[in-house]
Amino acid sequence: xxxxxxxxxxxxxxxxxxxxxxxxxxxxxxxxxxxxxxxxxxxxxxxxxxxxxxxxxxxxxxxxxxxxxxxxxxxxxxxxxxxxxxxxxxxxxxxx
Numbered sequence: 681x682x683x684x685x686x687x688x689x690x691x692x693x694x695x696x697x698x699x700x701x702x703x704x705x706x707x708x709x710x711x712x713x714x715x716x717x718x719x720x721x722x723x724x725x726x727x728x729x730x731x732x733x734x735x736x737x738x739x740x741x742x743x744x745x746x747x748x749x750x751x752x753x754x755x756x757x758x759x760x761x762x763x764x765x766x767x768x769x770x771x772x773x774x775x776x
Contacts, residue, residue, distance in 0.1 A: 683752075683755075683756055684718075684722070686756055686760060687718075687721055690760055690764060690767075691763070691767070694764075694767050698772070701772070701775060702775055705771075705775045721759060721763070724755075725755065725759070728751055728752070728755050732748060736748075
């Protein structure tokens, strides 16, 4: 939930800061694109389980359970950077 809140905040800040530019993108057809991007962001969130679950079941599980928040923070920071890049480089220039 916090992960989605962080990424939603990134998008809302972009929209608020550049509202006149993104006004044209607020159509019903763009809603589908936003939903697909949100699903891709959540799929990336689930990718952490490929690291988390094996480490929980390994001999390092006691140490891992105390430090797994680091994986969450690193993944959330990476997703924030990726979302900013995607908006700035891939979406912003093509909205008219």
